[in-house]
Amino acid sequence: MHQINFMNTKILNMNKIAFITGINGMDGSHLADLLLTRGYKVYGMERRSSNANDVNTKHLKDKITILNGDMTDQNSLLRCLKECNPDEVYNLAAQSFVGESWNTPEHTSEVTGLGVLRMLEAIREYNPKIKFYQASSSEMFGRMVENPAKETTPFYPRSPYGVSKLYGHWITKNYRESYDMFACSGILFNHESERRGIEFVTRKISDGVARIKLGLTDHISLGNLDAKRDWGYAPDYVEAMWMMLQQETPEDYVIATGETHSIRDFLTEAFNHVGIADWEPYIKQDPRFMRPAEVDVLRGDYTKAKEEMEWVPQTNFSELVKKMVDNDLKLLSNV
Ligand code: NAP
Ligand code: GDD
Numbered sequence: 072m073h074q075i076n077f078m079n080t081k082i083l084n085m086n087k088i089a090f091i092t093g094i095n096g097m098d099g100s101h102l103a104d105l106l107l108t109r110g111y112k113v114y115g116m117e118r119r120s121s122n123a124n125d126v127n128t129k130h131l132k133d134k135i136t137i138l139n140g141d142m143t144d145q146n147s148l149l150r151c152l153k154e155c156n157p158d159e160v161y162n163l164a165a166q167s168f169v170g171e172s173w174n175t176p177e178h179t180s181e182v183t184g185l186g187v188l189r190m191l192e193a194i195r196e197y198n199p200k201i202k203f204y205q206a207s208s209s210e211m212f213g214r215m216v217e218n219p220a221k222e223t224t225p226f227y228p229r230s231p232y233g234v235s236k237l238y239g240h241w242i243t244k245n246y247r248e249s250y251d252m253f254a255c256s257g258i259l260f261n262h263e264s265e266r267r268g269i270e271f272v273t274r275k276i277s278d279g280v281a282r283i284k285l286g287l288t289d290h291i292s293l294g295n296l297d298a299k300r301d302w303g304y305a306p307d308y309v310e311a312m313w314m315m316l317q318q319e320t321p322e323d324y325v326i327a328t329g330e331t332h333s334i335r336d337f338l339t340e341a342f343n344h345v346g347i348a349d350w351e352p353y354i355k356q357d358p359r360f361m362r363p364a365e366v367d368v369l370r371g372d373y374t375k376a377k378e379e380m381e382w383v384p385q386t387n388f389s390e391l392v393k394k395m396v397d398n399d400l401k402l403l404s405n406v
Pocket of ligand 2: 208273361
């Protein structure tokens with residue numbers, strides 16, 4: 072297990088500036104929490120929306136600076152860099168919902184794929200010495216040519232989202248090799264937390280189970296219950312992002328737990344936690360939540376991250392599910 076000396080890292084990073092896109096997302100908010108404890112000055116980018124979207128970042132209001140920009144607008148990215156003059160850029164912004172990527176494939180490609188190119192170009196123009204982290208995804212492995220998947224496993228994406236992420240991954244590698252930039256990708260397997268968006272299956276289940284326990288609903292509507300994912304805890308994973316940018320050379324790393332569990336396993340664990348053993352009567356299968364092409368199983372091999380960065384996951388599957396269900400019980404009890 073890695074040991075970080077927090078006092079020392081805080082002093083070392085005291086004058087460092089980080090710029091995070093996708094600040095209001097799950098990972099963006101956890102990464103900001105982490106970098107503040109490490110002494111960074113943190114800037115986050117959000118896009119304009121008609122309603123405030125700060126549920127994950129309300130607690131950071133006076134601690135970070137928000138800049139306005141959009142991954143589809145090259146000039147806005149360059150302006151943000153000029154406004155904050157960062158040492159490190161973490162590109163977490165994306166249309167990140169796989170299911171939605173079949174409804175809006177062109178938009179997904181613009182934001183999740185070409186958006187990466189726009190940011191790399193902005194960095195190249197403003198200051199090519201900036202260190203760049205790209206949020207690559209296990210969705211790029213899709214049909215899993217090798218199980219568990221590692222950095223050298225061939226890719227086989229199964230969704231417009233996965234294809235867009237693959238573009239972002241390769242253009243990051245290409246800019247590293249073409250322009251000698253410190254640009255790297257973390258190939259992160261699924262990770263979740265109390266701040267996960269409600270449309271993703273884990274949060275949908277933790278919220279649904281809490282509602283059933285509190286008598287607020289009598290069912291959860293779901294799609295494919297047999298898909299398997301390698302689920303970790305987001306706060307553990309944002310630490311790996313930071314570690315990648317502290318390495319001597321830019322490299323890509325798989326970040327995962329090495330375990331895989333089905334949606335059924337998640338349901339069993341979540342319902343058990345609230346004292347319900349027979350959960351099947353509470354589930355309605357709804358074809359609206361089935362996908363045109365499914366990723367049946369994902370499992371990652373994080374050996375490289377462990378050996379080179381001493382990164383290991385700290386939170387196991389059972390702990391993750393309990394944290395999420397407990398959080399939703401608390402949120403719904405306070406309504
Ligand atoms: P998330 O909660 O969906 O956050 C994504 C963020 O991107 C949101 O804040 C969103 O802003 C922003 N965004 C979307 N379109 C944008 C645009 N055109 N311009 C600027 N910002 C835009 O995702 P996450 O789970 O934190 O994931 C962070 C990153 O890691 C994403 O790139 C995701 O694809 C990738 N990833 C996630 C996982 C995972 O399991 N969580 C695994 C591998 C890779 P709005 O709030 O305005 O929509
Ligand atoms: N969202 C959702 N809703 N998924 C469901 C449902 C449902 O009602 N029922 C079953 N599933 C299944 C999906 O078909 C999929 O196989 C699995 O649950 C996980 O779906 P999501 O939670 O939406 O996550 P994902 O694996 O597709 O994508 C997430 O992980 C990727 C990394 O592998 C996202 O965070 C991506 O941004 C990320 O790159």
